[in-house]
Amino acid sequence: MRVLILGWEFPPAKTGGLGTHCYELVKNLGRKGIGVLLFIPKKSGDARRNLQNVEIVEVGSLSSNPYNPTGSTTFEQGYGWSFFDEVRAFNEECVAVASTRQFDIIHCHDWMTIPAGQELKKRTGKPLVFTIHSTEYDRTANLYPFRSIIDVEKKGIDEADLVITVSSNMKEQLMERYEADENKVAVIYNGVDYLRFPGITEKGHRNIVLFLGRLTNQKGPDFFLHAAAKVLEKESNVLFVVAGQGEKLPELIGEAISLGIIDHVVFTGYLSDEELLRAYEMADVYVMPSVAEPFGITALEAIASGTPTIVSKNAGVSERIKHCFKVDYWDTWDIANKIVCILRYHVLGECMRRNSLEELKGLGWDRVAQQTIEAYRRA
DSSP states (O other): OEEEEEOSOBTTBOOSHHHHHHHHHHHHHHHTTOEEEEEEEOOSSOOOOOOTTEEEEEESOOOOOTTSOOSOOSSTTSOOHHHHHHHHHHHHHHHHHHTTSOOSEEEEESTTTHHHHHHHHHHHOOOEEEEESOOHHHHTTTSSOOHHHHHHHHHHHHHOSEEEESOHHHHHHHHHHSOOOGGGEEEOOOOOOGGGSOOSOOOOOOOEEEEESOSSGGGOHHHHHHHHHHHHHHOSSOEEEEEBOOTTHHHHHHHHHHTTOGGGEEEEEOOOHHHHHHHHHHOSEEEEOOSSOSOOHHHHHHHHTTOOEEEETTSGGGGTOOSSEEEOTTOHHHHHHHHHHHHHOHHHHHHHHHHHHHHGGGOOHHHHHHHHHHHHHHO
16 A cells, blocks of 8 residues: 655654654554655755655745744734745645655645645545644634635545544534534544653652643643742742743743743743653643643653643543543643642652553554554545
């Protein structure tokens, strides 16, 4: 079997879970003998290569990213007209290049690639699989979804032979908001390469609480800061690390100042893979207070690093991990209470670490690849 995968992010050019998923999926598909033809936009930095049975084709060029907008743009959520032009050009070039290649199935990831997948399906008659990592409603935290993107997602869902999503909660959303056919939506949870992470190591109990993600409304960093202020009322010797980049950074810095906690907050900006590993390892608690989180790979990475984890109840990862604290993202009192509990009671943290780490044994990327192969055969 040879699969054409139309992706959007690929290391080192990645801003979150989409790039991690794409890299781990194609790597593990190749290891299982599946031929992969991966099309991605050409960005700064060479894509990771030398993957078994994987051919990477960088198509066109790209200067902007809907998942990590920077600067002021035409639209509040970070989209600009030039970005839509780039997406259109990328899809057109994908169709032109792919028309000269051989493959058995087409696999698109998120709305930025589905127009090319639809056109190639029409031209070749090959089955089309559409993985939805997040919807426009998720990315905008349900505040200002862009109608034209919702329409692209809806058309892609309708025309795909099989839709893959990353949690049961996301499947329900696709059925309710996009009228997706329940019988053609498969749930394949994300995974983690837990061998990359240190697992259980001796924590220094530095009282470090970590947030890691894009600084957008979707990820809830403002709720993290408000919970931090409440924690500091009870525990004065705590450092809160906000790792990541995004358009809300200036606003969040101002919020930390107005809350009177700026001396206890570090904004790191972008972290390299090596720095990421160090951040997870140093943290005593990891908090993911996302307003909308289809899955949440970072929670698995924190657990793999031996860090007790607090996640939003609506996160897809909460469907698979039992030994973490689950909270309503808006309930900053509850978030603060659970942070204090973990910091004060080391036995509790140790119990969470050991039991959640045990749960990761069934969540490797090898499983994701095998389930995806079964989805290809079904399609």
